[in-house]
Every structure is written in structure tokens, then in C-alpha cells.
Amino acid sequence: MVHSALFDTALTDATRHGAVLHDAFSLASSSGRGIGVITAGDNLMRLFQGLGTSLSIAGLALLIGIPLGIVLGALRITRNPIVRVILRVYLECFRIIPTLVVLFLAYYILPAEFNIQVSGPTVAVVAFGLWVSAETSDTVRGGLVSVADHQVDAGRALGMNGMQLFWYVRLPQSINLMIPATINLATRVIKTTSLLLLISVIDVVTVGQQIMEANRMAHPDAAFWIYGFIFLLYFIVCWPLAKLAQTLEHRAKERNNG
Amino acid sequence: MNWSVVAQSVPLFAHAFGVTLRLSAISVILATLLGLAMALCREYRVPLLSQLSTGIEELFRNTPLLIQLFFMYYGFPSIGIKLSAQLCAVIGMSILGAAYMSGAFQGGFGGIPRVQIESARALGLSVPQLIRYVTLPQGLTRSIPAIAANAIFIVKETSVFTVIAVPELTNTARDLIGMYYHTNEYLLELVVAYAIILIPMSVVLTLLERRVRRGSFRTV
Numbered sequence: 001m002v003h004s005a006l007f008d009t010a011l012t013d014a015t016r017h018g019a020v021l022h023d024a025f026s027l028a029s030s031s032g033r034g035i036g037v038i039t040a041g042d043n044l045m046r047l048f049q050g051l052g053t054s055l056s057i058a059g060l061a062l063l064i065g066i067p068l069g070i071v072l073g074a075l076r077i078t079r080n081p082i083v084r085v086i087l088r089v090y091l092e093c094f095r096i097i098p099t100l101v102v103l104f105l106a107y108y109i110l111p112a113e114f115n116i117q118v119s120g121p122t123v124a125v126v127a128f129g130l131w132v133s134a135e136t137s138d139t140v141r142g143g144l145v146s147v148a149d150h151q152v153d154a155g156r157a158l159g160m161n162g163m164q165l166f167w168y169v170r171l172p173q174s175i176n177l178m179i180p181a182t183i184n185l186a187t188r189v190i191k192t193t194s195l196l197l198l199i200s201v202i203d204v205v206t207v208g209q210q211i212m213e214a215n216r217m218a219h220p221d222a223a224f225w226i227y228g229f230i231f232l233l234y235f236i237v238c239w240p241l242a243k244l245a246q247t248l249e250h251r252a253k254e255r256n257n258g
Numbered sequence: 259m260n261w262s263v264v265a266q267s268v269p270l271f272a273h274a275f276g277v278t279l280r281l282s283a284i285s286v287i288l289a290t291l292l293g294l295a296m297a298l299c300r301e302y303r304v305p306l307l308s309q310l311s312t313g314i315e316e317l318f319r320n321t322p323l324l325i326q327l328f329f330m331y332y333g334f335p336s337i338g339i340k341l342s343a344q345l346c347a348v349i350g351m352s353i354l355g356a357a358y359m360s361g362a363f364q365g366g367f368g369g370i371p372r373v374q375i376e377s378a379r380a381l382g383l384s385v386p387q388l389i390r391y392v393t394l395p396q397g398l399t400r401s402i403p404a405i406a407a408n409a410i411f412i413v414k415e416t417s418v419f420t421v422i423a424v425p426e427l428t429n430t431a432r433d434l435i436g437m438y439y440h441t442n443e444y445l446l447e448l449v450v451a452y453a454i455i456l457i458p459m460s461v462v463l464t465l466l467e468r469r470v471r472r473g474s475f476r477t478v
Contacts, residue, residue: 095410095456095460096452096456096457097414097449097452098414098417098452100418100420100428101449104431104432104445105445105449108445109441109445112441112442191320191322192322194322194325195322195418198420220336221336221337223333223336224329224336224337227325227329227332227333230325231321231325231329234321234322235317235321238320238321242316242319
């Protein structure tokens, strides 16, 4: 956060020198140039690479977390009370500890306690992966128990065992409820990748800050445009996913009611 | 684990605990009020305001709080608006919270049977009366679990305030780790502090969910 401190001091100085007007003036005189910082040189390419890093970390976390979550969710409807309690506590831990704190726990504790050198992205994939598995386990459990009892009883009457009941009865009838929730979780994971700069991963926000730092003298208003642009990038990625989830959810509800 | 380190830093954490609690409380209250207003605008299709509410919901739900805060704290001064870190934090969190709270209220309002509104209109109730006697009493109970869940989300999300140096819990822990390197002790205190706020909230949420579910079964 060296950059922020520097930038902050610069701003306070500017304000002290009488500034609001001065700032407005500098914006007017350099209008069209601050926004130009986004496309100057290879800045745009670098921002997209940063976004690529964030998205691939989110993707990997989902790839690890969802299968693990499905297994944990299936285990949460077993009759063994000890397994159920342990998994419930696992879920509640992630519900109670803020994701940022989970990230810090992984960042500081993985290297110290297990004596391994891990990179920032690895830490992030592990932390997010565990978080995704906890959330997915609850989605899966909720979907599985929503299947009508008579369906399960009918399956049992046909002589199906637990695994067959899960695979042929419960899962096919609840998957259309699980998919929208999982897409929503994916958008949450993508939004949370913005926190990666706090564990020194070169993500889109860090790249943006590097660009601002390089243009601090020439374009003091770069922060407005760069952060505005990153805001837009996240929106462009997350909004279609959210809309897709909404559509699928409506469809699933209609099918289940009708 | 060095317990004397823990003991020494407890007063600092207690102070930060207060900051987190205060900012969370203000944000939850503002978000709930704003969210209710937005939901009512959408429910009664108020021209302009309902579209504005939809826009705010889509925009803030699909972008990270961190970017919203950076944009306000570092971006706004260059167009001549300078806000303090805590003010930025509360404004950002309240709008983001309201975007989610509005959804919670709409979910509650959506559960009111259509015939209730039609009957009220047939009785000649005006829109303010409709809100006061039909929408709110029936809608609010249905939205309470979702509101409680959003309140928990807001408290957790205040941890992001650390990026604009608001001296709340996460920021205090990061500062202490940076200065004294007693990582395990400070992280333990951080987790315990959040648990003190969030476990009771989580228990209340579970009870509310159970209660509302039972209430809705009885009326069926």
C-alpha cells in the first residue's frame, strides 16, 4: 500500500493549497488526457492481463471447490450425526469469518505452520477453493433435501442403494436449483478477487495502481479514470453471469411449480 | 502462542472492535432504510425512481466493494470531491448494502397474495394506506430472514474498509502484524473479534428463519 500512502499525501497537499478549484481546473485543462492514460502505450493490454490473472484464480478456485463441495454436500444428508456436525461447523466457519480474513489466514499460516514457500496466487486458490467448497456444500444439501420424499421412497422401493438414490433420484431433480446458485457464487468469487492485491498478487487493481503511479505527475486525475475503468471491467464480467443465473432460477422455479 | 502479546494488544483490538461495530451499525441502518425505499419504488413502479433503483442494484451488486471505495476515495478528489475515509466507507457500504436489502424487501413483498392488494384497492385505500396497512405488515415479516442475512454480509464486508485505512479490526490486525510480526496471536484475536459479533447474529438468523417458516406454514 506504499502507493496509496504516497498518493494520499499528494492529495492532502493539493487540498491544503487551495485546491478543489485547482483540481477542477486541472481536470478541465487536461480533459481527455486523463482518460487517455487507459489506452496509452501497452496499458490496456496490461490491465487485461491483470484481469486475466484474477479470473484464472477465480476459475481454478471454482474448479477445485465445486467438486469438493458436491461431495461435502452429499455427506451432509447422511445419517451419521458426527459427520453432519463437523461439516456444519466447517460451513459456519466460512460464514462467520470474512473472506478477506480467510485470505490472510492462508497467507500467513500456510508458510509458517507447514514450512512451505507458496506464491500469492496459490494461497488465493487454496483459500477461495475452501470457501467455495463450503458454500457449494450448502447449495447441494439444500437442493438434495428439496427433492420430494415420495421420490426417494419410490427409489428405495425399487431397491436402490444410497449411491444410486443420490445419482439417479436426488441429483437429476435438484440440479436445476443448484446451477443458478453456483453461478451466483462464481460472480461472488470473481468480485472477491479484487482483494488479491492485499496478498501481493499482480491483479488488475495492482496494474491500475502501477499505471497511476507512473502518471502521477502528468495526469493527477488518472485515478478517476483507471478505477472507473476497472469498475466497468468487473461489471462487464459479472453482470451477464448474474443475468444468466436469474433466468435459470426463474425457469427452475416455474418447472418445479408447474 | 504468546499470551502476553495477546494481552498487550487487547486494548487496541477493543478500540477497533468499537470502530467496526459503529460503522457496521450505521451501514446496516442506512442500507435497510435506503433498500426499503428502493424496494417500495420498484413495487409501486414509481417512474424514474424505480428505474434508478434497478440501475443501482445491477451496478453495485456486480462490482466489488474494494473498487467502489477506491473510486470514491482516490478517484473523486480529482473531480473536486474530497471525502474522509470513514465517510467513503459508510457511503459505499450503505449503497452496496441497499442494493442487496432492496432485493430482500422485494422478495418479501412478492410473497403477498395478489388478492390482498386487489381487495385493498377495492376498499378504496390510497397508495400510502396500501403501503401502511397491506404491503409493510405482510411483506416485512417475510423479508426479515433475508434482511438479517444481509446484515451479516455487511458486517463481514466492513473488513474491506482496511484498503482505505479505516482503523477497523482487519486494519488494526494488519498494522500490528506489519510492526511486530506476532502473526498467529493477532490473527487469532481478529477471528475471535469477528466471531463475537457474528456468532450471535448467525444464531438470531437461524431462529428467525425457523420462526418465519413456521409462521408461513400456519397460514397456508
